[in-house]
Amino acid sequence: MTYRWDGITRSESLSEWAATARHELADRARAYDWAAVFDLLGEPRYAEWANAARPGGRSWYAPLHQAAYGGAPVEVARRLIEVGAWRALRTADGERPVDIARRQGHHHLREPLEPPRLVDVPDDELRRVQEHFHGLICHRAGKLVDEHRLRLPELEVLLETPGGGSGFSVPGMYGGFSFTLAVEDGRARLTTESWSRVVGGSGQRHEITVGGVDLVAEGFV
Known part of the structure; x- marks a missing residue:
């Protein structure tokens, strides 16, 4: 699926x-x-x-x-x-x-x-992680987001997704974002990878928590 x-x-x-x-x-x-x-x-x-x-x-x-x-x-x-x-x-x-x-x-x-909650994350914590994620998307692909008037991913849907994962394609980027939500030590953590298939070494992996966005790997794809 x-x-x-x-x-x-x-x-x-x-x-x-x-x-x-x-x-x-x-x-x-x-x-x-x-x-x-x-x-x-x-x-x-x-x-x-x-x-x-x-x-x-x-x-x-x-x-x-x-x-x-x-x-x-x-x-x-x-x-x-x-x-x-x-x-x-x-x-x-x-x-x-x-x-x-x-x-x-x-x-x-x-x-x-009635939506199930397979990942247990408080609503305010999820909202703050989502805000950081949207900021990262706009940093990586802001011109395309504006040009295509994209609706950015809403993390609430991941609470009912087995494995808490999804993907988001960005028109014109020839790539996009994959992202997975998990709870570690009682805190929400979103791991996301972004890339453009036509740009070698464009891949970046970030980890996002309520505290912000951390780049943990780059240079792949």
Whole structure:
């Protein structure tokens, strides 16, 4: 199973076929055409899009948010989760799927949509680590982040991810970031590697805690 943070917000950041397919996925999820949604996500080149929102959209609704809003059968919600949908992924308004289901009165979805916490990190500590991580991303790829208006990774989703790991591709960087969250000696630690495939020796590994960012290795890739 691939768990990858999708930061794309603009159609212009995608190839023509990818932008068309992303809009088709969003259309099928909004129409509650779950058979078509699973057909799309079952194709290898779309397999990482379980958490994708419509390019250019304002709501940041991924398929699981649409399932929560429409009161989809429990089996649909569980299958979306099985193919990689994050229960802790938030919309532009800060709502998780379980929040949407609760607001809409779809009580049958509250239990399956409640995000588990497989990594135990206090919310304020996670927020501070995330702030440091975003600062590192902007330091390494700030111009591309601004150009593509990327949505930066939100670490809350890692609390429900087996192994606490994910990846984040940056358009134009020809590379990106991989990152893993763990708890060591009772403190959160995010280990991240970043690289550009077209720049030899561009790789850097950092460790991030509430205290800041430490460069621990460089010169690989």
